[in-house]
Amino acid sequence: MHIIEQLQADQTAANAQQDPNANICFFATVDAAGSPQVRTLVLRHIADAGITLFVNTSSPKWQQLLKQPRCQALLWYPSLQIQYRLSGIAEGLASETIQDNWHKRPLRAKLLDYFYDRTSPQSSRMTSRADFLEQFEALSQRVAPADLKPSDAAIGLLVQLDQIERLDLSQNDLPHERTVFEHTENDWIAHALVP
Template sequence: MTESVDPLARHTDYGEIALEEGSLLPDPIAQFRVWLQEADEQGIYEPNAMVVSTIDPDGSPTIRTVLLRGVSDEGFAFYTDYTSQKGVALEQNPAVAAVFPWYSLHRQVKIRGVAEKVSVEDSDAYFSTRPRDSRVGAWASDQSQPISSRAALEDKVEQMEQKFAGVDDVPRPEKWGGFLIRPRSIEFWAGRRSRLHDRVRFVRGEHGWKPERLQP
């Protein structure tokens, strides 16, 4: 029998791939695209998964994982139910943070900024690319709200299936759409030996992005 190891006692020393001065592109969004592509090529499961933190109306922080669905010079886009916990939180307080935790590559990207709704046209365009079952599910689910059982949820899905019977192009519900995170800072983290990790943060200013090295 293999001896069990206390997960809290584990220690993994990281690698030697450094973030030397000048090794990152001057545009952090372009650099993010490079790392995202490399994460995909290295077989990272859901490389576009990001942990998003928001502030609830009562001042409490909340986190969850969402999927990045767009990257542009303006920022990072994801889609959700606007009446969900994160949707309501962002309506009240647009401050947001996100992290891409590519653990097996010894890399992370941290983003801080503000969120705003994407255009109706962009929400419609993305919604139309979703599988039909997911589009029906968006109508059936009141995301983040309590429900009595799984069976009750499946009953709601069946009701929506009947409502859209024979309709291939299920329309987007008004409550569903996208948010764009406009970054104010983007930090690239690379794990190094002895916990002396490399951290380079780009801060957006009046004249563009300025990099700075942070202590580990």
């Protein structure tokens, strides 16, 4: 099986097992000082073209990717005992690509996008939680829920993958199975690794 199909099949199997990690990834970037920065993101889509995530362009992660688009997403499915390490290059998708999804978000999430646009960027420091809640409430009073429109800063991120590593712990008596797949012109070449 093609590695992308394998990855999709593993994610489907994890979902079927109600794996709490089935739809998330741990996404690593490198900041301007060269330090790693990792955070949890929802893994929206897996396709031949790459993986899709949703981010806000006011966030540090987006600023980091503008400077260094190389990034890595880690998946760990405890229900299957399988780990993936997905490496590639991120690019922003036009904000129209997530419009449908944006409208389906809870009101609180839509208001947060407005907050990033109009009050303070994502991940910026506030004097206190109480101060944040007060400013968030003030913004909520100013906008009617029916008038909310997708923010241009809410974008999809496509990570075009060039390397995929799969580690399968479920080998019973045998050592774990570990394989790295490298992307060439239009194929993936597999190499076994010492686990």
